[in-house]
Amino acid sequence: MRKLSNNELNRVSVEQFKNSKKIPLTIVLDNIRSLSNVGSVFRTADAFIIKEIILCGITAKPPHREIQKTALGATESVDWRYFEHTIDAVKELQRDNVIVYAIEQADEAEMLDNFEFKFDQHIALILGNEVKGVQQEVVSLADSCIEIPQFGTKHSLNISITAGIVIWEVFQQFQKNLT
Numbered sequence: 093m094r095k096l097s098n099n100e101l102n103r104v105s106v107e108q109f110k111n112s113k114k115i116p117l118t119i120v121l122d123n124i125r126s127l128s129n130v131g132s133v134f135r136t137a138d139a140f141i142i143k144e145i146i147l148c149g150i151t152a153k154p155p156h157r158e159i160q161k162t163a164l165g166a167t168e169s170v171d172w173r174y175f176e177h178t179i180d181a182v183k184e185l186q187r188d189n190v191i192v193y194a195i196e197q198a199d200e201a202e203m204l205d206n207f208e209f210k211f212d213q214h215i216a217l218i219l220g221n222e223v224k225g226v227q228q229e230v231v232s233l234a235d236s237c238i239e240i241p242q243f244g245t246k247h248s249l250n251i252s253i254t255a256g257i258v259i260w261e262v263f264q265q266f267q268k269n270l271t
Contacts, residue, residue, distance in 0.1 A: 109169040115266050118190065118216040118234045118242070120260070122178040122226050123149035124251060129222065131162025132252035137165035140263040145170055145216070146185075148178040178230050186235070190214045194234040195258055197247065201239035204258065209265050217258055219251045220262040 104112065119137060120232060124130055130152055137145055147153055153174050154160070154167035175181040182192050191213050209215060219224030231237060239247065240257055249257075 106165075106169045109141070110137070110171075112141060114141050116211060116214040117142050117259070117262055117266075118144050118146060118185065118253065120146045120178065120181055120192075120216055120218040121151045121251075122147060122218055122230060123221040123224075124151040124219070125222055126251075127152050127158035128157060128162045129250065129252045131159040131164075132254045133164075133219070134159070134163040134166040134170050134172075136207065136256050136259050137251070140259050142170065142259065146170040146181045146216075147172060148181055149255075151177065154162055159191045165197045165262065179223075179233060180225060182216075182218070182230060182233050185216050186233075188214070190216050191236075192216045192234045194218045194226045194231045194237045195240070195254055196220060196231055196237050198231060198237040201237040204238050204261055205242050207238055207261075208216050209262055211266055211269050215262070217262070222251060260270060 119142060121130065121133060130147070133145060152159060154163075156173070159167060165208075171269060185192055193215065195217055202215075217238075218226050218230060238258070240254060242249070
């Protein structure tokens with residue numbers, strides 16, 4: 093076994109990415125403090141051809157050197173927009189018939205390992221602040237809440253890890269739906 097060279101990875105150009113069919117998924121970042129986390133979510137969104145990212149509140153916006161260090165150029169390929177208030181982003185998504193899921197630990201949350209996404213409508217996933225999570229008013233407005241099962245002492249994942257887990261699950265289910 094040998095590692096593949098960069099030339100063997102079949103990378104697409106930014107223009108090809110922009111013109112490619114995307115997974116009907118929007119990621120909403122609710123007041124994310126860490127620029128590295130923002131960059132990581134951009135990079136994951138690029139890897140799994142996500143439609144867009146919505147940045148809200150204190151979440152930093154590209155171009156920013158600290159975002160770029162982690163995003164490695166994904167801010168150029170992945171579409172994004174900004175809302176001052178997450179609740180306004182959620183309301184707009186819902187007006188556009190997008191099903192909105194908060195990724196949060198909540199009393200009526202559905203566990204990710206048993207959850208089946210429906211792809212007859214566009215979906216959005218809200219990821220919350222590193223300390224406070226998704227704002228309660230946003231959780232209350234969401235169509236549903238999804239929780240990643242955790243079994244250790246912390247019951248807390250970094251948002252870039254959370255994004256990777258949930259986006260991968262959506263991607264896998266979307267791919268299976270195509271067949």
